[in-house]
Amino acid sequence: MPFGSAAEQSIADRLLLDRVLQQRSAHWKPHDAAIDPERSGVIMTGPRAGTRVADLRGRGCVAPLLIDPAAYIRHKATAETPFIVPTDRLGGVEWEICAQRNAGADAAITPTGHIAADDTAALRAVVRKAVTLDRDGVIVALPIHTDWLRPASFDVLFEACRAIPHVKAVIPSGQFDPIALTSRIQNLRRLVGTLDDVAVIRTDLAAFDAVAHGAVFAAIGDSSFLRHAVPPDQRAWRSSLDDGTPDILVPLLMRYNSGLEVAERYAAVEPPRCACSTCLGRDLARFTTDSKDCKAEARAHNVAAVAPWHAELLAEPAGHSRRRWWRHHCALALARYDDVSRNINSLDGFRIPGALRVWATVPLDAGSSFGLG
Structure with missing residues (x-):
């Protein structure tokens, strides 16, 4: 606009x-x-x-x-x-x-x-x-x-x-x-x-x-x-899973996890592979150190992994079509959580991000007072 x-x-x-x-x-x-x-x-x-x-x-x-x-x-x-x-x-x-x-x-x-x-x-x-x-x-x-x-x-x-x-x-x-x-x-x-x-x-x-x-x-x-910014009078609360390894995006689940947690979750099964321009088909269980090189590669992966999403989003006309595409993309990720939990033989599996659940399930334009396209 x-x-x-x-x-x-x-x-x-x-x-x-x-x-x-x-x-x-x-x-x-x-x-x-x-x-x-x-x-x-x-x-x-x-x-x-x-x-x-x-x-x-x-x-x-x-x-x-x-x-x-x-x-x-x-x-x-x-x-x-x-x-x-x-x-x-x-x-x-x-x-x-x-x-x-x-x-x-x-x-x-x-x-x-x-x-x-x-x-x-x-x-x-x-x-x-x-x-x-x-x-x-x-x-x-x-x-x-x-x-x-x-x-x-x-x-x-x-x-x-x-x-x-x-x-x-x-x-x-x-x-x-x-x-x-x-x-x-x-x-x-x-x-x-x-x-x-x-x-x-x-x-x-x-x-x-x-x-x-x-x-x-x-x-x-x-x-x-x-x-995530935090107010200046607070320190960022750390997850109990903070292990020093870089956070990486798991594209199929649309969530960030520490590299070590991903490796541990998939220790008994084949870990997911990523086709982004950084990973080139390599698995996501390799980000397990706190070295500068590992962190730099993780940052590059996080950028490259979302590039196709952005291209697909912008291919849609602005307005309802983009919102529909985004909601569908999120719904596909949400639906994968049960399958992943079964695959890694874990009762708790990966926790579903609260925002992802909202993005995937709230009807388009629900509760809004505006209409766009």
Whole structure:
């Protein structure tokens, strides 16, 4: 959908519309072999992101590149300070925007602090500051506690988003999967489906749900840390299965598991093989160490494994057809869980992600007040 000013339309329609970007940590040395310039791109995240983007541009990367300052990881937004900029930068948020563009980013993402649950004063301060910024090439980050997607809070969030004339990048935060509840998934769908200038970033396979339901673009984190943000006053809760091996996507089940858990689950039977451009038919039980090479290959697999899904989704006309394709894709994955449990001779098997169950079973447009195509 076209949106905003002519300048914004050129950025979105030419570069970002319908893309599922990779959200990467600036801690890792950048590589561009796995970046699809036609359908994807990169959001580089963290303090060194500008340097990494400049490096990618210098090496000839033509895919869209963005920088997420990720101020929300350590700082809360307040009524007095909605955007977090070091005090030695006299230009404030405008300086941050210029720095990102000068580094080679195609648009600048604001350094918004984390917007705590029901902190209406902070949310309104973000709106007041955002409307003073140039709309050309600026994306307003909205790192919100997932409670903003509750029915009791959603209308306030919706009106704030509607009041901001820029593209908005929603970053839901919370422990584990912050938007796994039905009401929160439906309200996020309502947000991206009713407003035509909302993206969802720093998430997991919810990126596809967002694009299927009308998000202008989305981004999947290439590590568990970048797939789920947590409020700055909390530490991420760890699963008891956290074993140091990289999380890998099991495509048939549409879920992420540690590499060691996958290997152990399939210890007595042949493990699944993956046909993605990284695995090339090799099995998924090989990601069993915490070495840099193993983690790098796991990240490459996670990116490559979803590329065909994105292509198939975009082959459908925007609107009902895309939502139908996505729901069917999720339903196929959900139906495989019983077969996999029998195959590995396990009573409990793999746990079905709460979000997958919702994506696969909630009727199209159920509980929504919008109609798209």
